[in-house]
Amino acid sequence: MTQHNTALAIAALKDLLGDRLSTGDSIREIHGRDEAYSEPALPDAVAFPESTDEVSAIVKICAQHKVPVVPFGIGTSLEGHVIPTHGGISVDTSRMNKILEIHESDLDAVVQPGVSRTQLNEELRATGLMFTVDPGADATLGGMAATRASGTNTVRYGTMRENVLALEVVLPDGTVIETGSRARKSSAGYDLTHLFVGSEGTLGIITRLTVRLFGKPDTILAATCGFETVDDAVNSVIMAIQMGIPMARIELLDEIQMKGMNIFNPDLNLPEKPHLFLEFHGSDASVKEQVELFEGVGEEFGVSGFAWATKAEDRGRLWAARHNAYYAGKSLRKGCESVVTDCCVPISALADCIARTKEIINEAGLIAPIVGHVGDGNFHLLILFDPNDPEELTKAKRLASDVNRVALSFGGTVTGEHGVGTGKKKYMAEEHGAAYALMATLKRAVDPDNIMNPGKTVDIN
Amino acid sequence: MTQHNTALAIAALKDLLGDRLSTGDSIREIHGRDEAYSEPALPDAVAFPESTDEVSAIVKICAQHKVPVVPFGIGTSLEGHVIPTHGGISVDTSRMNKILEIHESDLDAVVQPGVSRTQLNEELRATGLMFTVDPGADATLGGMAATRASGTNTVRYGTMRENVLALEVVLPDGTVIETGSRARKSSAGYDLTHLFVGSEGTLGIITRLTVRLFGKPDTILAATCGFETVDDAVNSVIMAIQMGIPMARIELLDEIQMKGMNIFNPDLNLPEKPHLFLEFHGSDASVKEQVELFEGVGEEFGVSGFAWATKAEDRGRLWAARHNAYYAGKSLRKGCESVVTDCCVPISALADCIARTKEIINEAGLIAPIVGHVGDGNFHLLILFDPNDPEELTKAKRLASDVNRVALSFGGTVTGEHGVGTGKKKYMAEEHGAAYALMATLKRAVDPDNIMNPGKTVDIN
Numbered sequence: 001m002t003q004h005n006t007a008l009a010i011a012a013l014k015d016l017l018g019d020r021l022s023t024g025d026s027i028r029e030i031h032g033r034d035e036a037y038s039e040p041a042l043p044d045a046v047a048f049p050e051s052t053d054e055v056s057a058i059v060k061i062c063a064q065h066k067v068p069v070v071p072f073g074i075g076t077s078l079e080g081h082v083i084p085t086h087g088g089i090s091v092d093t094s095r096m097n098k099i100l101e102i103h104e105s106d107l108d109a110v111v112q113p114g115v116s117r118t119q120l121n122e123e124l125r126a127t128g129l130m131f132t133v134d135p136g137a138d139a140t141l142g143g144m145a146a147t148r149a150s151g152t153n154t155v156r157y158g159t160m161r162e163n164v165l166a167l168e169v170v171l172p173d174g175t176v177i178e179t180g181s182r183a184r185k186s187s188a189g190y191d192l193t194h195l196f197v198g199s200e201g202t203l204g205i206i207t208r209l210t211v212r213l214f215g216k217p218d219t220i221l222a223a224t225c226g227f228e229t230v231d232d233a234v235n236s237v238i239m240a241i242q243m244g245i246p247m248a249r250i251e252l253l254d255e256i257q258m259k260g261m262n263i264f265n266p267d268l269n270l271p272e273k274p275h276l277f278l279e280f281h282g283s284d285a286s287v288k289e290q291v292e293l294f295e296g297v298g299e300e301f302g303v304s305g306f307a308w309a310t311k312a313e314d315r316g317r318l319w320a321a322r323h324n325a326y327y328a329g330k331s332l333r334k335g336c337e338s339v340v341t342d343c344c345v346p347i348s349a350l351a352d353c354i355a356r357t358k359e360i361i362n363e364a365g366l367i368a369p370i371v372g373h374v375g376d377g378n379f380h381l382l383i384l385f386d387p388n389d390p391e392e393l394t395k396a397k398r399l400a401s402d403v404n405r406v407a408l409s410f411g412g413t414v415t416g417e418h419g420v421g422t423g424k425k426k427y428m429a430e431e432h433g434a435a436y437a438l439m440a441t442l443k444r445a446v447d448p449d450n451i452m453n454p455g456k457t458v459d460i461n
Numbered sequence: 462m463t464q465h466n467t468a469l470a471i472a473a474l475k476d477l478l479g480d481r482l483s484t485g486d487s488i489r490e491i492h493g494r495d496e497a498y499s500e501p502a503l504p505d506a507v508a509f510p511e512s513t514d515e516v517s518a519i520v521k522i523c524a525q526h527k528v529p530v531v532p533f534g535i536g537t538s539l540e541g542h543v544i545p546t547h548g549g550i551s552v553d554t555s556r557m558n559k560i561l562e563i564h565e566s567d568l569d570a571v572v573q574p575g576v577s578r579t580q581l582n583e584e585l586r587a588t589g590l591m592f593t594v595d596p597g598a599d600a601t602l603g604g605m606a607a608t609r610a611s612g613t614n615t616v617r618y619g620t621m622r623e624n625v626l627a628l629e630v631v632l633p634d635g636t637v638i639e640t641g642s643r644a645r646k647s648s649a650g651y652d653l654t655h656l657f658v659g660s661e662g663t664l665g666i667i668t669r670l671t672v673r674l675f676g677k678p679d680t681i682l683a684a685t686c687g688f689e690t691v692d693d694a695v696n697s698v699i700m701a702i703q704m705g706i707p708m709a710r711i712e713l714l715d716e717i718q719m720k721g722m723n724i725f726n727p728d729l730n731l732p733e734k735p736h737l738f739l740e741f742h743g744s745d746a747s748v749k750e751q752v753e754l755f756e757g758v759g760e761e762f763g764v765s766g767f768a769w770a771t772k773a774e775d776r777g778r779l780w781a782a783r784h785n786a787y788y789a790g791k792s793l794r795k796g797c798e799s800v801v802t803d804c805c806v807p808i809s810a811l812a813d814c815i816a817r818t819k820e821i822i823n824e825a826g827l828i829a830p831i832v833g834h835v836g837d838g839n840f841h842l843l844i845l846f847d848p849n850d851p852e853e854l855t856k857a858k859r860l861a862s863d864v865n866r867v868a869l870s871f872g873g874t875v876t877g878e879h880g881v882g883t884g885k886k887k888y889m890a891e892e893h894g895a896a897y898a899l900m901a902t903l904k905r906a907v908d909p910d911n912i913m914n915p916g917k918t919v920d921i922n
Contacts, residue, residue: 105699105809128703148648159646161655162623177896183805184837185620186874187609187659188892189881189918190900194622194655198648215705238566242589244676246707289746344644348566376645413647420650431649435638438907439651445906446899457650 006044006087009065013047013089016057020048020095031072031082031090035137037339038080038423043070043090050095052168052176052207059205060174062089062451070453071201073114073143076135078340079421081147081200085455091205093142099123100208107213108165108182113142113206120211129213132157135417136323142206147419148198152322155241155375156248156281157214159417164197168208172447182210195442200419201453203446217281221291222249222309222318225298226273230254232301233274234351237374239297241347245290249279250375251322254354257329257369264328265321271304276374277322279315329369329382336384339393341400343407344378344416353410354379357403364399366392378416405430420457428458467505467548470526474508474550477518481509481556492533492543492551496598498800499541499884504531504551511556513629513637513668520666521635523550523912531914532662534575534604537596539801540882542608542661546916552666554603560584561669568674569626569643574603574667581672590674593618596878597784603667608880609659613783616702616836617709617742618675620878625658629669633908643671656903661880662914664907678742682752683710683770683779686759691715691735693762695812698737698835700758702808706751710740711836712783715815718790718830725789726782732765737835738783740776790830790843797845800854802861804868805839805877814871815840818864825860827853839877866891881918889919
């Protein structure tokens, strides 16, 4: 890519989009960062397409001039996915935010990529249906599919992997494809839907999604409960899953995180020991049964009692507190910044992996609360550091690296739901071995000129 | 490929495998056909590897001589997947039939590809866990993953797509890769597991699988119930799913199939009208509740009463009858052969799609019972024909084609679970449009010499 090519592409895009192609500094700055502590980098311009045809035309222009294309949802990614490290055109999908179809009989919806998860659930309110994937941020569905996002409901309802039924995608040469139909299953050839879910914009831009919906349960009951050790909390979850208790949410917060929760949510006022935040979905009778069974499990592992949130507003407060765990964690240290990392291991290894993680946190002398989607074996570390102390940042980054390698040593993965972006590329060869070369083969075949979000997931040049 | 190349490859394979490389006619004939009515074709030799290293060595030899490699499980595929249409080496995985690991806490198992689904469930008997995917045949797990198989439990427990957590695969150059870990989820790069599930041996050979297990429910209750019309049966299922009744099995058998069921299973003796075969899994209380709810649903759609199979042996008989639906269907006409096809549509379109299908069956003047995994929108057609009447075979094939196109016109797919093989390649461009070219791009990138099961799924030469 040369400056000349970029100028030619921008001129052509200006013709195509008019005001909806911006080269202004403030717009470019917004599209030059994500929510994590990554180095920002500006796009040369930001495009605001309103249709699949426009996305296709944008990509064709960029392909002709070999200018990078970086898809942008709402900028809440955590591993630098949306940062245009190689410059080029940021393609902002915020104007493609229409809910196109809701099929109540089929339990699916067809949406544009700029629709956010709360927007879809608002729209579904009258139907008795719900979309379940809920990362901390109110991300766009396009971004969530691109990063294979998940959240607190995964243990019961799955990640974006299970909840995306089909995609429309603009390929690196501008061709528009559909990766599947609305049929619930198919054996008709390669699974292109799953190739694009988690591909982080490096193989194409998602322009439409068919997503799975679930019926809202008649009864929802949430609770918190404390344990003496992380081990006890995790083992109670393993037993509950083995017993087939169909829990909807099982979140772990360690004693450090609980301290932050109490600071950030003064009305929460829970004992500062490891906690589970739970939610049960079902009919009245089923929820009652699930609760009884889980209480029995908890007792076996020394649970110190349950605080029940029966009213909708109490439940709302509880999960709002959980979704704000990031800010609660940061409130443990005034003026701090944070390095965030997320790992996932087989659930049988989770207690040991967290124990080892806590050892190396202590060795590093840093504050790093742990929050986990424990039913999936997935945990997050929020490593706090003083932004005015470069040495501490180095230490924090080293700790994140060490924790990722601990997860690998326990047979896990360096990211359960945040993705690779630029931040986790360095672990890919270690995690995947020869399979990482196959990912490069795929990238090279689909995007030979490396224009789609170059520098993310896998390098080919 | 030349005969000379093949001879060189066979000589090298003989050195590697000794007696476990067979060129005998009877062995080759067994590996030259599947269970459907496809044209047989013989491999030049059959290899019986005992380890991943041996598979890798076999593939390296075949790659060197550009000789086709055709993976073979137990030969129960239905679209010609295992037939060596281009000759070459059939790689029979029957000696790779070890269950390597069972992880009770993680609800997963690691198995070799030659393990069959009943073998795994036998092994699991003491654990209280079960493997749920159950195609009609006692297929191997390697074959089931390769064809993205499913079965009667899919509506609750998913297909192989949801039940394969990770694979070990030998690539077309002999490289061995792992596509994932035992962690329940990951966002670490492209989803290679799903690339290989359903790839029908055209991108590599599966040499190890990590599969998902579920806890066996405390209570299982099965039933059959009749409806006046297919519409009523389907609509009751749609309502049950919308209400969130977590049914484990919901199978539709039309009135023609029921006639065959009664002939083939004289003790069944059910009214010859559309039926649902149902199974409920859960705790005592949950199953009771599900049954009450479903009875209410059935009443809304004029159900003619339920026959309950409460005892395990009655339940066993019922599902054995369902799994033998193929033979029951064939018993409708003495001495007949059959063309089998399977389609899948959004469940809201299923009743209309089946109604249209029945119209064109009548127009064709053939007998063709319908069986469906109705909770998935998936139905099978067994088109009976006289093997001594070539015109009737032509008619049967035309009917199958017409039904596949009907499924596409209802927004569906030409195969829900049987796969593409050679039999359904002709519909692929119509179903996938430009996306079919992307499948060819992937095949070309991963297997540039087209040695892996050439002629299946997608053509590249």
